Amino acid sequence: MRYSALSILMNGLRGNRSWKPAWREPEPKAHYDVIIVGGGGHGLATAYYLAREFGITNVAVLEKGYLGSGNVGRNTTIIRSNYLLPGNNPFYELSLKLWEGLEQDFNFNAMVSQRGVLNLCHSDGQRDAFIRRGNAMRLHGVDAEFLDREAIRRMLPFLGFDNARFPIMGGLLQRRGGTVRHDAVAWGFARGADMRGVDIIQNCEVTGIRQEGGRVTGVETSRGFIACNKLALAAAGNSSRVAAMAGMKLPIESHVLQAFVSEGLKPYIDCVVTFGVGHFYISQSDKGGLVFGGDIDGYNSYAQRGNLAMVEHVIEAGKTMIPGLSRVRVLRSWGGIMDMSMDGSPIIDRTHIDNLYLNAGWCYGGFKATPASGFCFAHLLARGAPQETAAAFRLDRFARGYLIDEDGSGAQPNLH
Amino acid sequence: MASLVPCPHCGLRPKEEFTIKGAALPRPSPDAGADAWLDHVYLRDNPRGALDEFWHHTSGCRRWLIVSRDTFSHEISACRDAADPAKERS
Ligand SMILES: Cc1cc2nc3c(=O)[nH]c(=O)nc-3n(C[C@H](O)[C@H](O)[C@H](O)COP(=O)(O)OP(=O)(O)OC[C@H]3O[C@@H](n4cnc5c(N)ncnc54)[C@H](O)[C@@H]3O)c2cc1C
Numbered sequence: 001m002r003y004s005a006l007s008i009l010m011n012g013l014r015g016n017r018s019w020k021p022a023w024r025e026p027e028p029k030a031h032y033d034v035i036i037v038g039g040g041g042h043g044l045a046t047a048y049y050l051a052r053e054f055g056i057t058n059v060a061v062l063e064k065g066y067l068g069s070g071n072v073g074r075n076t077t078i079i080r081s082n083y084l085l086p087g088n089n090p091f092y093e094l095s096l097k098l099w100e101g102l103e104q105d106f107n108f109n110a111m112v113s114q115r116g117v118l119n120l121c122h123s124d125g126q127r128d129a130f131i132r133r134g135n136a137m138r139l140h141g142v143d144a145e146f147l148d149r150e151a152i153r154r155m156l157p158f159l160g161f162d163n164a165r166f167p168i169m170g171g172l173l174q175r176r177g178g179t180v181r182h183d184a185v186a187w188g189f190a191r192g193a194d195m196r197g198v199d200i201i202q203n204c205e206v207t208g209i210r211q212e213g214g215r216v217t218g219v220e221t222s223r224g225f226i227a228c229n230k231l232a233l234a235a236a237g238n239s240s241r242v243a244a245m246a247g248m249k250l251p252i253e254s255h256v257l258q259a260f261v262s263e264g265l266k267p268y269i270d271c272v273v274t275f276g277v278g279h280f281y282i283s284q285s286d287k288g289g290l291v292f293g294g295d296i297d298g299y300n301s302y303a304q305r306g307n308l309a310m311v312e313h314v315i316e317a318g319k320t321m322i323p324g325l326s327r328v329r330v331l332r333s334w335g336g337i338m339d340m341s342m343d344g345s346p347i348i349d350r351t352h353i354d355n356l357y358l359n360a361g362w363c364y365g366g367f368k369a370t371p372a373s374g375f376c377f378a379h380l381l382a383r384g385a386p387q388e389t390a391a392a393f394r395l396d397r398f399a400r401g402y403l404i405d406e407d408g409s410g411a412q413p414n415l416h
Numbered sequence: 417m418a419s420l421v422p423c424p425h426c427g428l429r430p431k432e433e434f435t436i437k438g439a440a441l442p443r444p445s446p447d448a449g450a451d452a453w454l455d456h457v458y459l460r461d462n463p464r465g466a467l468d469e470f471w472h473h474t475s476g477c478r479r480w481l482i483v484s485r486d487t488f489s490h491e492i493s494a495c496r497d498a499a500d501p502a503k504e505r506s
């Protein structure tokens with residue numbers, strides 16, 4: 001059923017008794033053209049675009065938990081394309097453009113809200129780096145504006161402007177950046193893929209990858225063996241574990257990133273603001289909760305929960321940026337497992353096995369990439385060649401010396 | 417994670433005192449070749465379970481330590497000085 005204002009009205013008149021589940025719960029078939037491992041945002045988007053753009057519908061998405069139980073349902077929902085480097089910028093801009101049309105495209109309200117993303121700076125050096133990044137964005141055709149202190153004061157008068165050590169000197173604003181309702185992204189892609197014939201199979205953990213004659217023939221799962229022509233890995237924080245089933249060792253470490261939400265408040269912060277000190281970022285959800293977070297904890301982890309030291313650090317940074325936060329009560333905090341790559345940039349590529357494909361290394365920023373990642377991965381699976389904006393995300397770039405290191409912090413994932 | 421790290425020199429110390437380097441991997445010889453160095457610098461086993469890591473006790477004794485930790489439970493099972501030769505081979 002197509003969702004529309006009319007469908008809401010008609011269903012309302014019928015007492016809302018005739019709504020159908022948004023996707024089926026099929027039994028796995030014996031064989032698929034493409035199996036995607038991981039029912040997070042990227043796996044579901046890949047399935048959606050495979051079916052919608054490339055007409056490949058004999059596809060299964062295998063998810064070990066329930067749909068959206070991974071990072072797609074744990075992130076802080078920020079979208080933006082304010083990247084410096086050529087390998088990254090066109091890809092994230094493609095993603096932002098896809099976000100702009102996504103809700104009409106998949107007929108689901110994902111609450112895409114282009115409320116702006118503002119990065120604050122606190123020193124001459126940081127300001128110069130931000131202006132350089134802004135210029136790089138504009139050269140790529142992406143919107144960027146540098147705001148001075150007074151312009152920021154008019155926007156966000158409650159910031160701590162005159163902190164002795166970290167005064168706010170200005171900020172780089174991308175007005176087209178913003179937030180999206182993360183769960184709805186998973187649901188919208190799932191529904192759109194399911195409608196076109198894709199089987200989404202929940203509670204189905206991949207436990208082994210079967211190979212014959214140098215090719216993948218299928219996967220062992222908690223629900224039995226399932227055969228496939230092509231296997232696509234999109235397991236985010238568990239990428240290393242899944243790839244190890246095919247004998248691969250990835251340039252990835254798994255780390256925990258925490259996030260927090262406060263009790264609901266009246267409208268207070270109408271954009272996304274990031275603090276250039278330590279790292280802190282905040283926005284306000286449509287329900288009123290302040291959603292905020294900081295850096296990864298800094299140690300390898302598969303635990304989906306973090307440490308109190310980082311809780312303290314994030315909240316200290318938050319109070320420095322917005323002194324009024326000291327009066328706000330935190331409602332809950334949680335963690336998710338990040339596939340931190342060695343240069344901080346992702347991988348969308350083939351592997352040493354002809355029919356095995358890899359989508360990984362999204363670090364703490366893969367939510368914004370969801371539509372483009374799905375689109376480009378589907379392109380690679382369907383056409384056998386990379387989509388042009390994702391051509392730099394090669395697995396062999398580490399061996400060849402073509403790293404895409406936005407931070408310039410080297411092969412040290414806990415510093416990216 | 418256990419928030420306290422048992423430094424062999426300083427006793428139980430809070431995690432915030434330490435800087436974490438990552439997996440404690442043996443360094444290849446300078447002439448080991450590109451593949452060995454690629455493996456050392458960029459590729460990781462990234463296990464879900466037991467892992468040995470280099471931690472620096474930055475705000476304490478300033479020694480490099482090897483912390484043995486479980487990456488899923490966050491429990492620390494051992495912590496020794498990285499220069500301790502007797503145990504390094506175990
Ligand atoms: C706290 C936090 C805040 C974040 N904030 C932002 C943000 O503001 N903006 C942004 O752009 N990004 C953000 N991110 C990053 C973003 O959430 C991730 O990069 C992105 O969601 C990863 O892709 P995914 O959605 O496919 O991952 P997931 O949703 O994690 O999908 C992977 C799926 O694979 C499944 N899986 C794993 N192993 C197996 C197996 N063996 N068999 C079957 N299934 C398996 C998992 O269960 C999981 O559902 C944040 C992340 C966290 C944790």
Ligand SMILES: [Zn+2]
Nearest residue numbers: 423426476477
């Ligand atoms: Zn010590």
